[in-house]
Amino acid sequence: MASGIGYRGTNRCFPFWEDFQQCYFSSKQESRSDCVGARDDYLECLHHFKEIARVRTIQAVERENFAKAKNNGTEHKIISLASGGGTSS
Known part of the structure; x- marks a missing residue:
């Protein structure tokens, strides 16, 4: 996801992507396991599993x-x- 802003405005899942990205880059763990919740929220927004x-x-x-x-x-x-x-x- 590049910017999250498309032809019709901001993507509905972009806030979840931002949360995940912020968690990922601020994580002090090598495995980034503390960001699993944010990743799951983003994927749920995209795919509705x-x-x-x-x-x-x-x-x-x-x-x-x-x-x-x-x-x-x-x-x-x-x-x-x-x-x-x-x-x-």
Whole structure:
């Protein structure tokens, strides 16, 4: 990342990059292990690994609850996160 400023202004992850860069260059450890948290925050901002994993876990639980409700004869609606908040059954 060169400057963090592009055609449409500052990149949304640039503050995380600055935090990581500041930690990295001010670290007194050779391994820079004290900057792992800052690096993880920056990578999460870029790729959303943790967010995607959490959404998949929630969706799996919702599908499981729907299957249980269907087997019990009760009504349970799954809220779709992708379609703008609508429900599907």
